[in-house]
Amino acid sequence: xxxxxxxxxxxxxxxxxxxxxxxxxxxxxxxxxxxxxxxxxxxxxxxxxxxxxxxxxxxxxxxxxxxxxxxxxxxxxxxxxxxxxxxxxxxxxxxxxxxxxxxxxxxxxxxxxxxxxxxxxxxxxxxxxxxxxxxxxxxxxxxxxxxxxxxxxxxxxxxxxxxxxxxxxxxxxxxxxxxxxxxxxxxxxxxxxxxxxxxxxxxxxxxxxxxxxxxxxxxxxxxxxxxxxxxxxxxxxxxxxxxxxxxxxxxxxxxxxxxxxxxxxxxxxxxxxxxxxxxxxxxxxxxxxxxxxxxxxxxxxxxxxxxxxxxxxxxxxxxxxxxxxxxxxxxxxxxxxxxxxxx
Numbered sequence: 647x648x649x650x651x652x653x654x655x656x657x658x659x660x661x662x663x664x665x666x667x668x669x670x671x672x673x674x675x676x677x678x679x680x681x682x683x684x685x686x687x688x689x690x691x692x693x694x695x696x697x698x699x700x701x702x703x704x705x706x707x708x709x710x711x712x713x714x715x716x717x718x719x720x721x722x723x724x725x726x727x728x729x730x731x732x733x734x735x736x737x738x739x740x741x742x743x744x745x746x747x748x749x750x751x752x753x754x755x756x757x758x759x760x761x762x763x764x765x766x767x768x769x770x771x772x773x774x775x776x777x778x779x780x781x782x783x784x785x786x787x788x789x790x791x792x793x794x795x796x797x798x799x800x801x802x803x804x805x806x807x808x809x810x811x812x813x814x815x816x817x818x819x820x821x822x823x824x825x826x827x828x829x830x831x832x833x834x835x836x837x838x839x840x841x842x843x844x845x846x847x848x849x850x851x852x853x854x855x856x857x858x859x860x861x862x863x864x865x866x867x868x869x870x871x872x873x874x875x876x877x878x879x880x881x882x883x884x885x886x887x888x889x890x891x892x893x894x895x896x897x898x899x900x901x902x903x904x905x906x907x908x909x910x911x912x913x914x915x916x917x918x919x920x921x922x923x924x925x926x927x928x929x930x931x932x933x934x935x936x937x938x939x940x941x942x943x944x945x946x947x948x949x950x951x952x953x954x955x956x957x958x959x960x961x962x963x964x965x966x967x968x969x970x971x972x973x974x975x976x977x978x979x980x981x982x983x984x985x986x987x988x989x
Contacts, residue, residue: 651903658712662910673748679931682735682756686903689808690726691821698828700909701800710773712727712739712740717880721839721942724744724745724838724840724919725742725743725838726742726743726744726745726796726838726974727739727740727742727743728743728796728797728798728917729797730798730799731797731799731800732799733807733808734808735807735808735809736808737800737808738808738809739791739858741809741810741811742811743798743810743811743813744811744812744813744838744840744941744942744943745796745812745813745814745837745839745840746771746812746813746814746839746840746841746941747814747815747816747817747834747839747840747841747842747851748763748771748814748815748816748840748842748844749817749819749823749841749842749843749844749911750815750816750817750818750819750843750844750845751818751819751820751845751846751904751907751908752818752820752856752859753846753852753856753859754844754846754852754925755843755844755846755929756816756818757816757874757875757952758875758950758952758954759844759923759928760773760816760951761865761909761950761951761952762928762932762934762948762950763802763934763937763948764804764950764951765946765949766938766943766946766948767806767946767953768806768809768810768811768943768944769806769810769811769812769813769941769943770802770804770806770807770810770812770813770814771804771813771814771815771816772800772802772804772805772813772814772815772816772851773802773804773815773816774815774816774817774818774821775791775795775800775815775816775817775854776791776815776817776818776821776822776823777821778819781823782821785826785829785830788822788826788829788830789829789833792833792837795813795814795815796813796837796839798810798813802927811941811942811943811945812941812942814839814842819907819911822909823911824910824911824914827914827915828914829916831914831917831918834915834918835917835918839918840918840919840920840921840941841915841918841919841920841921841922842921842923842937843911843915843920843921843922843923844923844924844928844942845908845913845922845923845924845925846925846926847903847924847925847926848926848931848982849901849905849982850901850960850970850974850979850982850983851982852904853892853897853900853901854890854892854956854960854963854964855955855956856886857890857892858885858886858890858956859874860954861888861890862885862888865888867884867885867888868881868884868885872887875952876952876953876955877951877952877953878953879953881953882954882955885955886955886956886957886963889962889963889964889965890964890965891964891965892964892966892969892970894966894970894972894973896968897973897974898973898974898977898979901979921936921937921940923936923937932948932950933945933948934948945989960982971983
């Protein structure tokens with residue numbers, strides 16, 4: 647009995663705790679390895695993305711510079727590469743642009759002349775911009791308007807936009823030009839603007855055209871519509887029927903005043919790059935080869951749809967022709983009585 651008790655007690659104390667399952671240990675190790683792997687991979691991904699972003703951010707965007715144009719050194723100030731705010735010049739961004747302004751007086755053929763220029767595929771002349779008074783109210787508004795035109799941001803029916811090679815406007819002498827001539831000359835010279843002077847030799851013919859145009863503003867002979875320029879012989883004949891009566895007493899003083907204004911304009915803008923044209927010469931040869939050379943654009947045959955209104959002898963265009971002949975004869979204006987061109 648005692649032996650059995652001792653044996654039982656010994657067996658109780660000798661019995662060992664059961665061993666842990668190897669499968670559980672393997673699972674613990676596997677989970678730990680997976681957690682470590684995910685953590686290491688996340689760190690690597692962050693480092694790679696950071697390096698990529700930093701690499702892209704540090705690369706500056708460099709725009710390709712336009713090649714130097716093959717021109718004479720004196721031409722450099724007159725060659726520009728404007729960057730419009732309203733559109734992109736796209737493939738024409740490196741095409742050089744030259745700035746110009748047509749300076750003239752009313753009824754000197756400037757409207758017809760401008761249609762010839764705009765018939766060129768690379769020339770954009772934007773019309774009589776400063777006929778609107780608010781645009782010429784002071785030098786600041788004038789400069790603001792000019793900047794918009796020469797930056798190719800002035801959009802009109804004449805604008806060639808992207809591939810314009812010469813851009814400008816038509817500007818009458820009595821539209822703030824003479825009043826602010828000092829500042830405008832400085833602007834033209836600073837911005838490299840070339841001037842095309844267009845005048846009329848026969849000031850008597852110009853006077854007749856001015857008076858007839860003023861009359862039609864009120865009379866509106868063309869079906870109640872005033873037109874300064876026409877595009878058909880029929881319309882031209884209707885307007886030409888009106889014959890103004892010119893004040894013979896004021897004729898000579900008026901002609902002298904126009905001459906003096908022209909001379910002042912030439913004096914004021916003498917320091918600019920310019921060319922002087924006369925309407926009568928353009929009528930005889932309207933290819934404008936010299937103007938195209940002046941603007942440095944390819945030669946093109948230029949055409950206009952405008953039809954001349956007053957043609958032929960002056961004696962048929964004025965009501966008091968005999969009075970005018972007496973006043974003009976013996977003066978240096980006597981040549982105005984003769985036909986000076988054919989058209």
